[in-house]
Amino acid sequence: MPTKIEKDVISGRDTTGHEWDGIRELNTPLPKWWVYVYLATIVWALGMFVLYPAIPLGTRATTGLLGFSSRAQAMAGFQEMNALHATQMQEIGRVSFADIEKNHDLMEVALTAGRITFANNCQPCHGPNGEGRIGYPALDTDVWRWGGSLDAIQQTITHGIRSADPDARNSQMPNFGGDKLLTPAQIEDVADYVMTLYGKAKPGVDTSAGEKLFGDNCAPCHGAKAEGNRDVGAPPLASRVHLYGDSRAAVVAQITHPRMGVMPNWNHRLSPATIKAVALYVHSLGGGE
Amino acid sequence: MNVSHPKPEADVAPPTSLYANRVRVYPKAVDGPVRRVKWLVLVLCLGVYYAVPWLRWNRGPDAPHQAVLLDLWNERFYFFNIELWPQDIWFLTGILVLSAVSLFLVTSLFGRLWCGYSCPQTVWTDLFMLVERKIEGDRNERIRRDRGPLTFDKAWRKVAKHAAWLFIAFWTGGAWVMYYTDAPTFVHDFWTGHASTSGYVFTLLLTATTYLLAGWAREQVCTYMCPWPRFQSAMLDENTFVVTYEAWRGEPRGHGKRLAAAATAAAPLGDCVDCNACVHVCPTGIDIRDGLQLECIGCGLCIDACNHVMAKTGSTPWLITWDTVARQTAKKSGVNPSLGLLRPRTLIYLAVLAIGSIAILTGLMLRSTIGLTVAHDRAPLYALLEDGGVRDGYTLGFVNKTPRAADFELSVVGLPGAKLILSEISPKPETTATVPMPADQLRTLRVLVQAQPDHLVAGRESFDFVLRNRETGAKTTYHALFMGPVSHDR
Numbered sequence: 143m144p145t146k147i148e149k150d151v152i153s154g155r156d157t158t159g160h161e162w163d164g165i166r167e168l169n170t171p172l173p174k175w176w177v178y179v180y181l182a183t184i185v186w187a188l189g190m191f192v193l194y195p196a197i198p199l200g201t202r203a204t205t206g207l208l209g210f211s212s213r214a215q216a217m218a219g220f221q222e223m224n225a226l227h228a229t230q231m232q233e234i235g236r237v238s239f240a241d242i243e244k245n246h247d248l249m250e251v252a253l254t255a256g257r258i259t260f261a262n263n264c265q266p267c268h269g270p271n272g273e274g275r276i277g278y279p280a281l282d283t284d285v286w287r288w289g290g291s292l293d294a295i296q297q298t299i300t301h302g303i304r305s306a307d308p309d310a311r312n313s314q315m316p317n318f319g320g321d322k323l324l325t326p327a328q329i330e331d332v333a334d335y336v337m338t339l340y341g342k343a344k345p346g347v348d349t350s351a352g353e354k355l356f357g358d359n360c361a362p363c364h365g366a367k368a369e370g371n372r373d374v375g376a377p378p379l380a381s382r383v384h385l386y387g388d389s390r391a392a393v394v395a396q397i398t399h400p401r402m403g404v405m406p407n408w409n410h411r412l413s414p415a416t417i418k419a420v421a422l423y424v425h426s427l428g429g430g431e
Numbered sequence: 432m433n434v435s436h437p438k439p440e441a442d443v444a445p446p447t448s449l450y451a452n453r454v455r456v457y458p459k460a461v462d463g464p465v466r467r468v469k470w471l472v473l474v475l476c477l478g479v480y481y482a483v484p485w486l487r488w489n490r491g492p493d494a495p496h497q498a499v500l501l502d503l504w505n506e507r508f509y510f511f512n513i514e515l516w517p518q519d520i521w522f523l524t525g526i527l528v529l530s531a532v533s534l535f536l537v538t539s540l541f542g543r544l545w546c547g548y549s550c551p552q553t554v555w556t557d558l559f560m561l562v563e564r565k566i567e568g569d570r571n572e573r574i575r576r577d578r579g580p581l582t583f584d585k586a587w588r589k590v591a592k593h594a595a596w597l598f599i600a601f602w603t604g605g606a607w608v609m610y611y612t613d614a615p616t617f618v619h620d621f622w623t624g625h626a627s628t629s630g631y632v633f634t635l636l637l638t639a640t641t642y643l644l645a646g647w648a649r650e651q652v653c654t655y656m657c658p659w660p661r662f663q664s665a666m667l668d669e670n671t672f673v674v675t676y677e678a679w680r681g682e683p684r685g686h687g688k689r690l691a692a693a694a695t696a697a698a699p700l701g702d703c704v705d706c707n708a709c710v711h712v713c714p715t716g717i718d719i720r721d722g723l724q725l726e727c728i729g730c731g732l733c734i735d736a737c738n739h740v741m742a743k744t745g746s747t748p749w750l751i752t753w754d755t756v757a758r759q760t761a762k763k764s765g766v767n768p769s770l771g772l773l774r775p776r777t778l779i780y781l782a783v784l785a786i787g788s789i790a791i792l793t794g795l796m797l798r799s800t801i802g803l804t805v806a807h808d809r810a811p812l813y814a815l816l817e818d819g820g821v822r823d824g825y826t827l828g829f830v831n832k833t834p835r836a837a838d839f840e841l842s843v844v845g846l847p848g849a850k851l852i853l854s855e856i857s858p859k860p861e862t863t864a865t866v867p868m869p870a871d872q873l874r875t876l877r878v879l880v881q882a883q884p885d886h887l888v889a890g891r892e893s894f895d896f897v898l899r900n901r902e903t904g905a906k907t908t909y910h911a912l913f914m915g916p917v918s919h920d921r
């Protein structure tokens with residue numbers, strides 16, 4: 143409160159009457175309209191209080207006359223997006239791969255949907271970016287057991303490999319060791335030969351016996367040049383990329399008691415359109431044919 | 432009616448209000464050299480402001496044809512042959528910094544020239560006052576009419592004035608929007624109802640602010656709202672030329688026989704005849720004879736007013752003049768003053784200005800029209816291929832800063848036998864890839880680089896992506912890393 147209005151001796155102006163440690167403040171009055179602007183902003187604020195959610199009431203707040211809620215706004219946005227995506231996904235399910243690839247917007251939606259679906263479903267085995275790991279094939283390389291075209295990938299995802307689906311991709315590698323089709327010594331010989339295919343031949347090792355055994359036992363599926371056979375999912379062995387590792391011990395183990403991976407059929411979990419989207423995404427990882 | 436801010440009268444009881452009624456200012460018309468320069472600056476500023484959006488500039492078929500265009504929507508700024516991208520925004524920052532330093536320099540030399548002559552607030556207020564004078568007459572007529580009762584004459588003049596103001600304000604607001612969108616299109620769309628909502632909103636908003644600030648608030652903006660006056664006082668010193676009343680020869684002021692008779696040879700009357708002409712023309716309504724004040728925008732109109740009076744009384748003109756405190760002190764004691772323009776403060780501002788300008792010009796000249804950014808995939812670092820080859824994935828950003836579409840050529844140097852795969856363009860591995868680039872755009876593509884790893888030392892090798900614009904020959908390289916397996920006991 144102003145205590146003593148007086149005139150300042152030097153400037154001859156009024157003081158506000160405020161005094162702090164002997165320092166007095168000159169009165170430089172503010173124009174009234176300026177104050178009215180302040181008042182107007184307060185009136186404006188009152189309007190906001192009435193129209194919008196404002197006063198906290200413990201666990202909730204007043205809702206305001208407009209019934210505005212940022213959550214509802216966000217949800218409306220989501221719904222709008224979902225509706226848009228629903229039509230776009232329908233389109234993806236309807237048209238051919240070639241048509242999707244020609245349509246930039248559709249392709250973008252497909253790749254995004256594919257990426258998210260992949261992260262939720264495929265990543266545990268194939269790795270976050272399809273790089274694979276021992277026993278689970280990499281999807282970003284040019285080695286494919288069952289084919290790397292869009293149609294082949296779509297087929298694999300839909301029906302799975304050695305899954306319960308009647309249309310699953312199916313094949314069996316003979317149990318050469320367990321069923322005594324080959325003796326342990328023969329298996330060692332085959333392994334020596336296979337190591338030459340892997341590009342890891344030990345110098346001075348005679349592989350002619352192994353090569354002969356390979357021709358008789360393995361070539362029917364893996365091919366005479368060990369180039370693999372996609373009809374039966376037999377991987378190429380003349381390669382640098384190997385599902386179960388490239389050590390000699392791994393080769394011996396595989397011939398003796400073959401491991402054969404299982405991939406679930408996704409047709410009972412994902413819609414055909416989503417599977418197409420995943421196929422497009424996997425195809426884009428770098429290995430697509 | 433009081434034209435200057437109320438001065439305390441010793442015998443009036445002290446008012447206690449902390450709020451004051453607005454003191455209306457009725458500036459009087461004045462003519463003279465200062466006023467003519469001020470008109471010239473006003474015409475120049477307004478001319479530039481209203482005309483610039485209409486200047487055309489041919490940038491070829493793929494770019495806008497407006498010479499000055501701040502295309503916020505497409506994130507491009509165009510200034511004649513210069514085109515700025517978001518990453519070039521530092522040019523604007525630099526220009527603003529240089530503008531600030533220029534302002535410091537000018538202010539420390541010649542006071543508030545910016546305020547008095549080129550500030551939009553001053554320019555539009557001046558224009559609005561001119562309109563007011565044309566419709567309502569000069570100072571005395573306006574005062575008389577404002578005090579008088581509401582007559583038809585008063586009513587139509589007020590209505591006409593505000594209509595004219597609103598028209599100018601509207602034109603001003605519209606011109607502002609034209610800097611952000613194609614001017615002819617905007618005008619057409621505006622009147623056919625097809626302009627964007629933001630176009631209408633900003634036009635109306637700026638119409639309102641122009642009308643309110645230049646018509647109603649006027650000097651109140653300078654006195655109460657604007658930070659510049661506070662700021663500029665820091666640039667003034669005793670060597671700054673400011674509008675100054677030469678009190679040493681003006682005082683004691685006065686006129687009339689009685690005062691003249693009272694004056695003696697030992698204490699003659701000063702040159703100031705106390706006619707208040709300087710006060711009446713002042714757009715902020717102050718009395719310059721009270722010395723330098725916060726409210727004074729340095730327009731110099733009081734100088735013109737006073738010179739007329741000095742001519743009539745036969746005294747030396749320029750009783751009110753531009754001068755420095757130091758020179759005035761010297762003159763008072765009859766010493767010949769020096770100009771004092773070169774002093775550490777001005778020299779430092781000048782140096783900063785020069786260095787900054789050179790830096791910006793160099794930057795502008797060396798600015799590249801081609802850009803390339805490379806990001807290696809974070810995981811997997813590489814993929815092994817059937818034949819033992821290695822393939823790395825990258826995300827490349829291509830930038831074409833020219834207004835023409837062109838084929839860009841991407842190649843790899845330092846990685847023997849390397850092949851590029853740009854699956855979005857062609858799935859075939861090739862040594863040199865062609866990337867069609869649209870005008871003025873950037874494009875992000877995934878690029879796979881495939882090579883034999885024989886020469887990889889410790890699983891990595893550095894190499895260069897080289898990008899070249901086939902049309903202009905502009906070239907850029909990006910130093911990147913190729914990764915592969917660390918070692919193979921093959």
Ligand code: SF4
Nearest residue numbers: 546550552653657659
């Ligand atoms: S005080 Fe501010 S608004 Fe007034 S003339 Fe100067 S810069 Fe412009």
Ligand code: SF4
Nearest residue numbers: 713727728730731733
């Ligand atoms: S005192 Fe003179 S220079 Fe200052 S604002 Fe008034 S007319 Fe302009």
